[in-house]
Amino acid sequence: MEIRLTLNGRQLRAEIEPALLLIDFLRAQGCLSVKRGCETANCGLCTVLMDGVPVLSCSVLAARASGHSVQTLEGLQEEAEEFVGFIADQGAEQCGFCNPGYVMNTIALLRENPNPTDDEIRAYLAGNLCRCSGYEGQLRGIRAFLNARGTKEVNPHA
Amino acid sequence: MLTFRQYLRPQTLDEAYALCQKRANLVLGGMLWLKMQNRTVDTVIDLCDLGLDQVEDLGEEWRIGAMVSLRTLETHPGLAASTHGAMADCLCHIVGVQFRNLATVGGSIYGRFGFSDPLTLFLALEAVVELHHAGDVPLADFVNQPYERDILTHVRLPKHPGRVAYLAQRNTATDFPVLTCAVAVGESGARCAIGARPMKACLVKLDLPESITPETAAAAGDRVAEQVTFGSNLRAGADYRRAICRVLVRRALLGCKEEE
Ligand SMILES: Cc1cc2nc3c(=O)[nH]c(=O)nc-3n(C[C@H](O)[C@H](O)[C@H](O)COP(=O)(O)OP(=O)(O)OC[C@H]3O[C@@H](n4cnc5c(N)ncnc54)[C@H](O)[C@@H]3O)c2cc1C
Ligand code: FES
Ligand code: FES
Numbered sequence: 001m002e003i004r005l006t007l008n009g010r011q012l013r014a015e016i017e018p019a020l021l022l023i024d025f026l027r028a029q030g031c032l033s034v035k036r037g038c039e040t041a042n043c044g045l046c047t048v049l050m051d052g053v054p055v056l057s058c059s060v061l062a063a064r065a066s067g068h069s070v071q072t073l074e075g076l077q078e079e080a081e082e083f084v085g086f087i088a089d090q091g092a093e094q095c096g097f098c099n100p101g102y103v104m105n106t107i108a109l110l111r112e113n114p115n116p117t118d119d120e121i122r123a124y125l126a127g128n129l130c131r132c133s134g135y136e137g138q139l140r141g142i143r144a145f146l147n148a149r150g151t152k153e154v155n156p157h158a
Numbered sequence: 159m160l161t162f163r164q165y166l167r168p169q170t171l172d173e174a175y176a177l178c179q180k181r182a183n184l185v186l187g188g189m190l191w192l193k194m195q196n197r198t199v200d201t202v203i204d205l206c207d208l209g210l211d212q213v214e215d216l217g218e219e220w221r222i223g224a225m226v227s228l229r230t231l232e233t234h235p236g237l238a239a240s241t242h243g244a245m246a247d248c249l250c251h252i253v254g255v256q257f258r259n260l261a262t263v264g265g266s267i268y269g270r271f272g273f274s275d276p277l278t279l280f281l282a283l284e285a286v287v288e289l290h291h292a293g294d295v296p297l298a299d300f301v302n303q304p305y306e307r308d309i310l311t312h313v314r315l316p317k318h319p320g321r322v323a324y325l326a327q328r329n330t331a332t333d334f335p336v337l338t339c340a341v342a343v344g345e346s347g348a349r350c351a352i353g354a355r356p357m358k359a360c361l362v363k364l365d366l367p368e369s370i371t372p373e374t375a376a377a378a379g380d381r382v383a384e385q386v387t388f389g390s391n392l393r394a395g396a397d398y399r400r401a402i403c404r405v406l407v408r409r410a411l412l413g414c415k416e417e418e
Contacts (some may be wrong), residue, residue, distance in 0.1 A: 001165060018165035018202075041190050042332075047256050053229075054256045059190050063165040064204060105256060126332055127254010 003066035006092040007031070008075025016062050022048070025062035026072055033100040037129070044128035047108075048072050054108035071112035073100050079107050086145035092137025098130040102138060118143065160192050164201040167265040168208070171309060173242050175290045177203045178307050185267025185309060187224065190257065210311060213237070220315045221288075224264025228276070231254060241283070244324035244340065248279040253332050266410065268310045270301055270358055275326060278353035281361050282340035283319045288312040295314065300360050320328070320344025323413035325406045326354070329393055336394040339406035343370070343414045350382055350407055355399060356391045370415040372408075379408035 004013045007029060014024060023046045026034045044049030046058040049071040073080060080103045093099055102125065109116060109124040116124065121142055122135075130135045130138070162184070168174040172203075178185050182200035186192065196347040210223035213234055220237060231237055232249040252258055252275060266276050267287060277297075284295040290309040297313070302311045321343045326335040338353035353359030362382050367374050383403040 019160070019162050040194060041260075042253060043255055044254055047347055053259050054260050056256045059257075059260055061165065061186075061189065061204075063201075064186075064189075064206060070298055105254075108255070123250065124255055127256050148238070 003063060003064060005065050005067065006069040008071055018061075018063055020062045021058060022060040022062045022065050022070070023057040025065075026070070027055060029070040031074050035097070035100060037097070042127075042129065043098075043101070044105060044125075045098060047101045047128070049076075049102040049104065049108060052108075052111070054105050055085070073104055076104070076107055083110075084143065085146040087138055087141030088147070090137040090141040090144065092133060092141050093130070094132035098128060098132075102128050102130070106142060115146065160195060160202075161198045162200060162202045165204065166201055167204045167206060171208060171290050171311060174203055174205060175309050177201065178309060181307075185268075186396045187262035187268070188227070188260040189265075190261050191265060191269055191271075205264070205309070208311075214318075216314070218317055220317060222263050222313045222315065224262060224268075224310050224312060226259045226260050226263045228252060228263065228266065229258035232258060237315075240315070240319065241279075241322045241324075244279060244322040246319060248275045248324040248326070248338075248340070249317035251275070251326065251328060251332060251335075258405055260328075263313055264310045265315055267297070267300075268404070270305075272356045272358050273338075274359065275324075275338055275353070278326075278338040278351045278359040279322075279324050279340040280313065280315065280323045281351035281353075282342045282349050283315050283322065284342075284349070288314065295339050296325050301358055303358075318344070321414040323335065323408050323410040325405065325413070334393065337402045337406060339398050339403065339410050341407065341414055343411070348378075348411075350378075350410070352382065352386050352403055352407075355386065355388045355392070357387070357389055360386060362386065364411075366411075370411050371382075372412065375408045375411035375415070376404075379404040379406075382407045 002019050035045050037043035041056050041059045046056050047054050051068050054109045105128050176221045177183050184199045185203045210225040211224045214221040228249050232246045237245045287295050287300045288295050288311045290311050319342045326338040328335050335354040340351045342349050348364035350362045350364050351359050383400045390396045390400040
């Protein structure tokens with residue numbers, strides 16, 4: 001069957017098998033940042049934006065994405081560069097496998113809520129699993145980025 | 159893995175209903191549950207072109223389209239006001255934001271899963287399910303009906319269900335719940351739904367005195383825990399669930415009181 005969609009700003013038309021998953025379609029298009037972690041909709045590693053909303057590409061049919069706009073990390077380099085250095089500075093990751101999913105969902109979080117509290121960050125990123133770290137480093141990294149950008153969290157315990 | 163030969167997007171509900179009468183065909187909601195199954199079908203029927211992705215304000219009721227995502231419900235200001243925040247409390251622990259952007263109301267309610275958070279809340283809210291063929295069915299009846307080949311088009315929720323509270327217990331964050339509890343205290347009396355027993359959620363009418371106090375709330379919790387049947391699975395045993403049930407019902411009732 002034929003699908004038409006916008007991938008990272010580029011109009012695409014492709015002939016696909018009806019049961020093809022979006023993750024496999026995207027990887028075949030060269031978007032190798034989109035990775036398969038669990039394939040059971042649990043880990044968040046395969047996160048992409050569909051019409052600006054974060055979704056699990058392992059659980060969406062490429063056919064359903066037809067008519068929509070899909071963005072992967074390949075198309076969002078500038079937005080990611082703003083904060084990924086802060087996460088790296090915290091030594092937040094060990095193997096780094098979870099990173100693309102984290103970065104994608106952090107982009108979605110900051111678009112939706114530019115000045116999140118720590119609890120809001122935790123809640124939004126709860127669907128991104130990391131098997132190496134204890135999540136604190138990533139949180140510190142995002143917090144450091146927000147602080148550097150001049151948005152200080154009001155400490156409820158102060 | 160879910161495998162199939164053909165993907166179709168019907169343009170009318172009649173077309174979708176006709177397609178779903180064939181045993182070899184399957185209706186897709188968010189596909190999250192379906193994808194976990196080992197199944198081969200002929201045709202999958204995607205409802206995404208039928209305009210079922212709206213939350214409508216009908217005055218006295220909310221009418222929620224089957225393809226509305228759980229995340230849309232969670233962040234809807236009107237539903238938050240109607241349910242005193244219980245809608246978000248019920249949905250926010252389900253896997254993650256990306257997941258809830260995909261999972262649909264239709265799939266969640268049609269599925270009538272034992273572990274379901276929204277099924278528990280919607281039961282306490284006295285939801286009505288709209289089926290394309292069978293028409294309106296109270297969720298309290300639908301929950302125990304067999305899985306007929308019909309299209310769930312909408313779910314209606316009353317706009318003023320009274321005071322509402324939702325609580326669930328999980329062994330670990332984002333896991334399936336061990337027990338779910340929703341309480342609504344309205345003009346027509348008090349209702350409590352208990353789910354993840356691990357059987358499907360059930361509805362219990364609560365006999366409450368005029369005012370909710372720590373004592374009357376605890377007594378109501380004890381009565382519900384004795385009345386409801388619990389089972390065991392890998393997440394928890396029946397006795398543990400019963401003990402948790404007492405606590406959740408008491409806390410939910412006190413939560414309703416605080417809103418007074
Ligand atoms: C890993 C994982 C963890 C989960 N954790 C939780 C949890 O903690 N709490 C919780 O409450 N839920 C949980 N769920 C369930 C989830 O929230 C959804 O309820 C579930 O995925 C079904 O929604 P869906 O839109 O994906 O439906 P689908 O998987 O697409 O469909 C489910 C069933 O409903 C049918 N169907 C779908 N839409 C319609 C319709 N409009 N009319 C008729 N039939 C229809 C399908 O044919 C299928 O039989 C979890 C699911 C997964 C996969
Ligand atoms: S690979 Fe999609 S959620 Fe894990
Ligand atoms: S750093 Fe290894 S999975 Fe996150």
